[in-house]
Amino acid sequence: MTIDAVRCVTCGDVAVAARVRSVDGVEAVVEVGHAVERVAVDLVPDARPGDVLLCHAGIALERLDSETEA
Amino acid sequence: MRYVDEYRDPALARGLAAEIGSLVTPGETVRVMEVCGGHTHTIYRHGLEELLPPEVELVHGPGCPVCVIPMGRVDDAIAIAESDGVVLATFGDMLRVPGGRGSLLEANARGADVRMVYSPLDALGLARREPDRHVCFFAIGFETTAPATAITLLRARAERVPNFSVFCNHVLIEPPLRAILETPGLRVDAFIGPGHVSTVIGTDAYRFIPEEFGRPLVVSAFEPVDLLQSIAMLLRQRVEGRCEVENQYTRVVRAEGNTRALAAVAEAMEPRADFEWRGLGVLPGSALQVRDELADFDAERLFALPGARIEDPKACRCGEVLTGQIKPWECGVFGTACTPERPLGTCMVSSEGACAAFFSYGRLRQPREAATVGA
Numbered sequence: 001m002t003i004d005a006v007r008c009v010t011c012g013d014v015a016v017a018a019r020v021r022s023v024d025g026v027e028a029v030v031e032v033g034h035a036v037e038r039v040a041v042d043l044v045p046d047a048r049p050g051d052v053l054l055c056h057a058g059i060a061l062e063r064l065d066s067e068t069e070a
Numbered sequence: 071m072r073y074v075d076e077y078r079d080p081a082l083a084r085g086l087a088a089e090i091g092s093l094v095t096p097g098e099t100v101r102v103m104e105v106c107g108g109h110t111h112t113i114y115r116h117g118l119e120e121l122l123p124p125e126v127e128l129v130h131g132p133g134c135p136v137c138v139i140p141m142g143r144v145d146d147a148i149a150i151a152e153s154d155g156v157v158l159a160t161f162g163d164m165l166r167v168p169g170g171r172g173s174l175l176e177a178n179a180r181g182a183d184v185r186m187v188y189s190p191l192d193a194l195g196l197a198r199r200e201p202d203r204h205v206c207f208f209a210i211g212f213e214t215t216a217p218a219t220a221i222t223l224l225r226a227r228a229e230r231v232p233n234f235s236v237f238c239n240h241v242l243i244e245p246p247l248r249a250i251l252e253t254p255g256l257r258v259d260a261f262i263g264p265g266h267v268s269t270v271i272g273t274d275a276y277r278f279i280p281e282e283f284g285r286p287l288v289v290s291a292f293e294p295v296d297l298l299q300s301i302a303m304l305l306r307q308r309v310e311g312r313c314e315v316e317n318q319y320t321r322v323v324r325a326e327g328n329t330r331a332l333a334a335v336a337e338a339m340e341p342r343a344d345f346e347w348r349g350l351g352v353l354p355g356s357a358l359q360v361r362d363e364l365a366d367f368d369a370e371r372l373f374a375l376p377g378a379r380i381e382d383p384k385a386c387r388c389g390e391v392l393t394g395q396i397k398p399w400e401c402g403v404f405g406t407a408c409t410p411e412r413p414l415g416t417c418m419v420s421s422e423g424a425c426a427a428f429f430s431y432g433r434l435r436q437p438r439e440a441a442t443v444g445a
Contacts, residue, residue: 043334056266058192059189059217059218061214061270062322064322
């Protein structure tokens with residue numbers, strides 16, 4: 001199942017859960033479904049690989065459930 | 071996919087629908103406004119109204135930032151885009167919003183350099199890669215999106231990027247909620263609060279709604295099971311005689327929000343004296359502007375903008391749709407002169423707009439109402 005492609009991230013208040021693959025300073029590489037993206041982690045500065053982050057418009061807003069996936 | 075599939079479980083949804091049915095009083099209508107366009111989209115896409123008893127009426131609120139942008143601001147963006155050596159970057163849905171002089175997409179067809187980005191940081195990246203051009207980001211969105219713009223502005227200053235600016239149109243959620251709550255003859259009994267806006271501002275930001283206006287609010291996530299659970303939580307409050315702010319989206323929303331995000335926004339932006347909203351008029355303190363300290367990156371100070379106020383087309387009833395006074399199909403031009411392909415009003419532009427969502431997913435379900443409008 002994929003995140004809806006037709007939705008506008010701003011209007012829909014859409015944010016997606018993404019698993020951190022690696023962190024380099026204030027940038028992280030995250031996996032969203034089968035895609036890989038770069039997001040800014042200024043607002044979640046202690047993000048580390050395995051964390052699940054809520055991402056919107058190119059930045060991580062929050063860590064989901066304070067939970068880390070293996 | 072984790073965090074999605076479990077919230078679309080049909081058995082869970084049917085169980086919640088049954089619980090909702092047990093919480094209503096036959097013949098007593100409860101009107102619930104979902105503030106957020108994302109919720110509106112989920113409700114229509116998944117046919118949630120079909121699962122609800124007739125006593126629960128959903129009212130679609132003003133929570134789509136594209137839908138509330140007045141036509142004059144679109145014309146201002148077009149003026150920036152048509153300036154020499156400028157790239158105007160913005161989110162995809164803004165490209166199709168009609169202003170008084172057409173849309174940004176039409177300006178693009180006339181030769182203006184308009185580009186779609188997914189993040190304001192992508193616009194800043196464009197400015198770095200194209201130092202001979204000025205890149206202006208047309209920023210829209212509620213508190214969910216403002217932190218991304220704020221971080222972009224702060225990075226632009228730290229890196230001293232000379233050819234980047236922001237045309238700031240970020241709006242705030244509290245003023246329109248107050249405007250709706252202060253509407254004479256308000257017919258909304260309870261609210262479903264936006265999930266990701268609340269990730270930033272926290273659930274405490276809504277306490278004025280029960281305390282000053284005597285209406286409950288539940289902050290909700292976006293999947294069908296989330297919304298049904300939020301409706302059940304609101305109805306349970308009524309049954310138990312409670313009226314408070316509750317949080318259904320506990321997996322990510324906290325009472326205080328994300329304080330780092332709020333601090334970043336406060337460092338880069340400040341409230342405007344007032345801002346015009348489609349459908350709601352001019353609301354004091356309802357939007358953000360770039361702070362004086364970042365004036366070098368403020369498009370409103372760098373470009374001469376027309377700044378005109380443009381009346382909506384007479385036939386368009388977006389304002390009444392946005393405030394929940396009429397349903398989309400009750401507008402005379404819905405689905406005829408105004409369609410997603412050629413939108414007349416902004417509610418038909420974004421897929422989160424109430425009219426576009428209803429056009430895409432719900433219009434075949436309402437033959438009786440649609441026929442009545444045409445009569």
